[in-house]
Amino acid sequence: QVQLVQSGVEVKKPGASVKVSCKASGYTFSSYGISWVRQAPGQGLEWMGWISGSSGNTKYALNLQGRVTMTTDTSTSTGYMELRSLTSDDTAVYFCARRSLFSLDYWGQGTVVTVSS
Amino acid sequence: QSALTQPPSASGSPGQSVTISCTGTSSDVGGYNYVSWYQHHPGKAPRLIIYEVSKRPSGVPDRFSGSKSGNTASLAVSGLQADDEADYYCTSYGGSNDVIFGGGTKLTVL
Numbered sequence: 001q002v003q004l005v006q007s008g009v010e011v012k013k014p015g016a017s018v019k020v021s022c023k024a025s026g027y028t029f030s031s032y033g034i035s036w037v038r039q040a041p042g043q044g045l046e047w048m049g050w051i052s053g054s055s056g057n058t059k060y061a062l063n064l065q066g067r068v069t070m071t072t073d074t075s076t077s078t079g080y081m082e083l084r085s086l087t088s089d090d091t092a093v094y095f096c097a098r099r100s101l102f103s104l105d106y107w108g109q110g111t112v113v114t115v116s117s
Numbered sequence: 118q119s120a121l122t123q124p125p126s127a128s129g130s131p132g133q134s135v136t137i138s139c140t141g142t143s144s145d146v147g148g149y150n151y152v153s154w155y156q157h158h159p160g161k162a163p164r165l166i167i168y169e170v171s172k173r174p175s176g177v178p179d180r181f182s183g184s185k186s187g188n189t190a191s192l193a194v195s196g197l198q199a200d201d202e203a204d205y206y207c208t209s210y211g212g213s214n215d216v217i218f219g220g221g222t223k224l225t226v227l
Binding site: 035037044045046047050059061095097100101102103104105106107108109110 | 120149151153155157162163164165168169174204206208210213214215216217218219220221
């Protein structure tokens with residue numbers, strides 16, 4: 001069965017970077033993209049961008065361009081999302097999801113990232 | 118691009134039906150048949166319940182249905198059950214390989 005398993009809780013100081021991983025199993029990794037979505041406390045879901053599982057092509061949300069980098073390691077079927085220059089506004093639960101055309105059909109369990117001094 | 122517009126809340130009694138709207142523009146909802154809906158119970162991973170406007174993934178009950186008219190998409194939930202109480206989000210392809218989320222609707226089963 002398709003599974004996406006994310007890395008654990010992160011606590012970072014303002015200005016630092018965080019890198020969250022998302023290990024996929026149960027399907028051919030290169031046949032689908034990986035998308036990243038976050039949810040800040042009390043807020044809705046926010047699309048951050050996605051990366052092709054085959055070509056590595058990326059598309060990032062406009063408000064995150066310059067601070068976010070999404071990568072994949074096809075040898076381990078793992079996607080990564082790195083966010084730099086963190087502020088308290090980046091405190092959120094970060095989800096990875098498998099992109100199937102323009103929907104997200106399987107999701108990881110979420111990774112809590114807290115930014116605090 | 119602006120977020121798609123959803124009502125912040127909706128409610129219904131068990132067994133009743135409820136419809137949640139999702140309004141965009143001709144550049145997103147109205148321009149493509151790539152509207153999806155997600156159910157999100159707090160503390161859990163979101164779940165895809167509708168894709169490509171009206172298609173249901175395997176395992177999603179037919180009590181959930183989707184439709185679209187012009188720039189507005191809708192999610193209908195019939196035969197409300199307690200477990201349907203959750204947040205619901207719509208998304209649409211917005212061109213240029215972007216996806217736009219709605220602000221979310223909290224569905225309460227009274």
